[in-house]
Amino acid sequence: MTPIAWLAALSPPPVEAEAWIWLGEADGAAAREALARAPASRDDRADAALAREEAGGGRLLRRRLLRALAAARLGAPPEAVRLGRDAAGAPFVAGPRPLFASVSGSGPFAAVAVCERPVGVDVEAIEDAAALADLEAWCVGEAAAKAAGQGWRLAPEVIRLSPADGSAWGGQVDGREAWGLSRRGPGWVAAGLVLR
Numbered sequence: 079m080t081p082i083a084w085l086a087a088l089s090p091p092p093v094e095a096e097a098w099i100w101l102g103e104a105d106g107a108a109a110r111e112a113l114a115r116a117p118a119s120r121d122d123r124a125d126a127a128l129a130r131e132e133a134g135g136g137r138l139l140r141r142r143l144l145r146a147l148a149a150a151r152l153g154a155p156p157e158a159v160r161l162g163r164d165a166a167g168a169p170f171v172a173g174p175r176p177l178f179a180s181v182s183g184s185g186p187f188a189a190v191a192v193c194e195r196p197v198g199v200d201v202e203a204i205e206d207a208a209a210l211a212d213l214e215a216w217c218v219g220e221a222a223a224k225a226a227g228q229g230w231r232l233a234p235e236v237i238r239l240s241p242a243d244g245s246a247w248g249g250q251v252d253g254r255e256a257w258g259l260s261r262r263g264p265g266w267v268a269a270g271l272v273l274r
Contacts, residue, residue, distance in 0.1 A: 097193035098151045099270045101201060101261075104139055104188040116146035116156035136188070140181040144169060144190040148177060151192050168227060180224045180270075187266050196273040198224030198258075204265055214260050217269035221258060222251045225273045239271075247271070 102108045141161060148171045149156040160172040161179075171177035171192060178197045182189045185203030198221035202213055218239055223232040232252060239249035239256060247258045251273060258271030 095193050095195040095272060097191055097195075097197045097270060097272050098147055099189065099191045099199055100143060100147045101187070101189040101199075101266075101268050103186050104136065104183065105186060109139070109143065109188065112143055112146040116142045116149065116159075119145075119157070136183045140183055140188050140190060141169070143188055144171075144179055144181055144192070147190050148179070148192050151177065164227070166227065166229060166231075168224065168229070178225075180221070182220075182224075182268075184266070187268075189268055189270075191270055193272055196225045196227065196254075197270065198222060198226070199268070199270045200224065201266055201268040204267055210262065210267060214262065214267050214269070217267055218247050218258060218260055218271065221269040221271040222256060225256065225271050226252045226254070228252070 100112070145156050145159045145161060148159045152159065152175055154174050158174050162170050162172045164170060169179045169181055171179050177192045178195060180191045180197050180199040182200045184201050187201045187203055189199045189201040191197045191199040200217040200220040202217055204210065204213065219234070219237055222237045222239060223229055226232050236252045239247045239251065242248040245260050247260060249256055255274035256271055258269055260267065260269040
């Protein structure tokens with residue numbers, strides 16, 4: 079799986095885990111390549127049926143991208159990868175070896191991440207370039223909330239992150255050490271974050 083943008087692996091210094099992140103245009107060549115290797119399973123279609131209100135079938139597409147990324151990370155065939163959702167609805171990789179997972183979609187963009195530690199990812203399509211800095215901070219916050227397993231139920235005051243060096247972010251999320259990266263590209267801004 080080759081992402082069209084960003085990095086394939088995020089390995090934060092204070093965390094002994096490697097997050098694999100895929101980010102790209104959901105209908106782009108890299109997504110089609112990944113999807114060709116991970117056809118929709120019965121579970122994928124059932125999960126997507128629960129979200130019919132979501133326009134364009136984005137949930138099924140992101141689930142298939144997640145399966146393809148997990149398969150590449152685990153060195154397993156996509157059909158061997160079992161995905162699940164926790165009580166809050168967050169995705170995870172159930173097997174052949176458990177992994178934390180995160181998915182995001184905005185406009186034509188999709189992002190998925192897997193890691194041995196709690197991971198969060200967010201992508202936002204940019205409509206107003208003047209709001210880019212605010213949108214980047216939003217992405218970091220949303221990735222942090224996803225990594226904490228709380229989504230936006232997490233109180234904003236427990237997210238204590240600041241830019242560390244360029245696009246690197248560090249600090250604490252709900253009392254846990256956190257590290258991540260943010261990236262900007264043509265028409266998008268994204269962030270990925272891992273908790274220790």
